[in-house]
Amino acid sequence: MRRFKVFKSLVRDSLDTITQGSRKYHLWMAALTFMMLVGMYCYSIQLDEGLSVTGMTDRVSWGLYISNFTFLVGVAAAAVMLVMPTYVLKDIDFKQAVLIGEGLAVAALVMCLAFVIADMGGPSVLWHMIPEIGVFNFPNSMLTWDVLVLNGYLFINITIPLYILFRHYQGKEAKSKVYIPGAFISVFWAVAIHLVTAFLYQGLQARPFWNNALLGPRFLASAFAAGPALIILVLAVIRSSTSFKIQDKTIKKIAMVVTVAAQINLIMLISELFKEFYAPTHHSESAYYLFFGLHGKDALLPWIWTAIPLNILATVILTFHKLRNNFKVLYFACFILFIAIWIEKGFGLIVPGFIPGPYGKIAEYIPTGIEIGVTLGIWALGAFVFTILAKTAIGIEIGKLRYKK
Amino acid sequence: MSSDNKKWFSLNIGRKNQETSSSCSCGKQSGGCGGHDHEEIKHIEERKDGFEQVFDVKMNRRSAFKQLAASLAIGAGAVSTSCSMFSDDESKEKAQIDWEEQFKGNYKLMTDEEKKATVDRLVRSYQLRTGKTISMSSKNAEENVLFGYAFNISKCQGYMDCVSACVEENNQDRNSQMQYIRIHEMKDGNGFNFNESDDNYYHEVPAEGHFYMGTQCFHCDNPPCVNVCPVQATWREDDGLVVVDYDWCVGCRYCMAACPYDGRRFNWSKPEVPEEEINKNQHYLGNRLRKKGVMEKCTFCVQRSRAGKNPACVEACPTGARIFGNLLDPNSTIRWVLENKKVFRLREDLGTEPKFWYFMD
Amino acid sequence: MNNHSIHRVVCISFIVLLFFSCKHGDGEYHGVTDKIKAKSENYHGTSLSSEPYLEGVETIEITEGEHSFLIPERKSQIKSFACTECHSKPLSQLQSKDGKKAHWDIKLHHANENTMNCVTCHDGNDMNNLKSLTGNSIDFNNSYNLCNQCHTKQFEDWKGGAHGKRIGGWAPPRASMTCVNCHNPHKPHFETRWPARFNTQIIKERE
Known part of the structure; x- marks a missing residue:
């Protein structure tokens, strides 16, 4: 009963916190709300007319939505890069960053689920996917695995921070006996969500571009580069706009994680390119299409040739200690790395998987305005969710929010 | 729907195997043993129909699920029709049908009575909406039948009569010009080089120096599309047909990505067929009218093949290049082709085991 | 040490079990050919028959080698059968100027002039029947016997069912088109x- 009262008060207090803020904060939230409304409007058009308002066709049947979904699963998984040292290895440095990281994971997962729902042809019958009520094709369909692990991960990432914040809110220390097992599970779980998502593509013998054993590991490497890179950027913003203290040491340690992951990612990229282009087979056509265009069709060239140089540049910058320890340069490197991986793992992975089609036919994919609208709306939703979570968490952590008896 | 006659895995958290309420003394699932009078069958239908099929668990959970379902319905908008002022019996009936259709179970798991009930509802719904009567079948797979198909590459002249017949038979969307069959025009001397083939030619055929090869759904015996479906909305029937329950499909298009043969089509917008062109001889798993946002595919014209007829493409082909039949009948023509001609299948290395063979004279 | 190995065995068997429980739902057969x-x-037949779809098509049953099946009856489909209704006199008389012109539209595009002319198949002395290369009489209904003199390979395929379109449905009884149902014997x-x-x-999609 008491706990319930505390919880009620926590909700009330956090509602107060998120509705109050500087002018900049209000502008930011208003912009996000506007974008969400635009996204909802676009989605209503899509619901009404069907998915024909998107750029997808029978040839390229997954597009911007699934690209973003794939990328964001990686971002969500990356929260573990902060959880592991903090809770499991007891590294104090990460303690402040970890709540932000988990908030980011929650926001990313919300976006993932929203993207999947946006991609569905029949959202009104989604209950068919609920285990027990519908028919859940487990374990045959990797998609059902994905549903399970994503929702499980969402649950873990909500409960652990909630518990810690709930304790701190009451001015008590969080009991490590309670959250350490959860943290342990989440470490494995994060790897699982990303591997399972990779298996979603990897398990399709029909798509040789995806059907390679390196896809899973590469997913992990790129996720552990892009996710923490985003966390660094977010921490930078939080550092400059709130009184929440984040030490330089923390950011430097996260930067180290980003560096190693980016390097591994680059090695895997080289290995993949070698395999596709040194001894090209019939199965290398998708890669040819992606990097050089096929039969005069080259819609993806600008994308991938933006991504590759950015990726290399970022990795080089991060590799040199001098450059990496200069925060301005670090932020820049993180930003371009984030963009590069977003392209590489979104557009650069999903679309060429469908091109050329099973019988060598090429229909190119260009997202439509409505699709982009929905996508931006969902990103705004993610940013919105994250802002709310981060603001509450920071409020509690710096002691502004406390339970008054 | 006791879980021991399921041939697949499903999560079974907290649900005990329970005696099927509709089974009778002879041990068969409902309705099979005779002795039921009409009343009783109807009673079973009422009890186990529609979405109750999936909610047929312990009572307390069942009511909870019902509430959940009702709240979902609000989201689905189905409730808006059923809650509106009932102007007359017809709209009330329509609302009732819509409601039951929205929450019916997966066709694959239905008993024969439930299959019949949903088919009756669909026929009635069409009648209420258009005033016209269609006939829809829910005929199950025949015993001792496994359908197979052979395509004679030497015979095909590229006329595309099969494509036309297929579209007309199967009520495919006219706006997007959906077609299940593709005829690939290949250059002599290039072998089976799909990259240099043209599947959308328009010139006099057969063109000099070319040959023709048709593709469609191959009804694989080990279909990758079936494995990946998260809700079992697509499956392989006992007679080998790979079918889709259009009402159960959630439209995730995973099956489309998994198919190595371009056998599947998606309804990107609401499919439209002019009323006078609608083929009214339908099957639930076959050519009944689809809605937007669901998958569909070639079913070897299940409405025809399960009645002993040839699929529309076979019947339309003027050259006899298409051969269809029962693979289990040792005297069937398809078996003779498989045993006496040099047959091959596309991408056999993928292990999909298509039931669609190619051969040459 | 023992504990360790037991642990390992359990782990491995669990993983193996996991792998085998997936996917191999009906691994009874190695492939569809084995399954067939x-x-x-x-096999003991089905309840389906294509007889209802053959109604209105007059057929005759033929047996060739080990194959027995139905083909459409031919004579009733020929417009001016029986031929002797006109061909009451020998051809040389009919070809004289006062006779009515007939078959003027028939031009032979079948093999070359060296190989075939009218009397390769038709019998000037018995117009109601066809004749084989050796002069034996062949009924119009069984005209395939005329074709198979040269087209032996096609004949084999046709008997088996690889050549020639089915009529009715896939279900037994088998009814197939005979040669002249698809091929005009003169062309x-x-x-x-x-x-x-x-x-x-599709053009739009691939632009």
């Missing part, structure tokens, strides 16, 4: 023509 072989061993090749459809949406 096994399942058709005790047996298929004509070129325009395809039945052209898909403009």
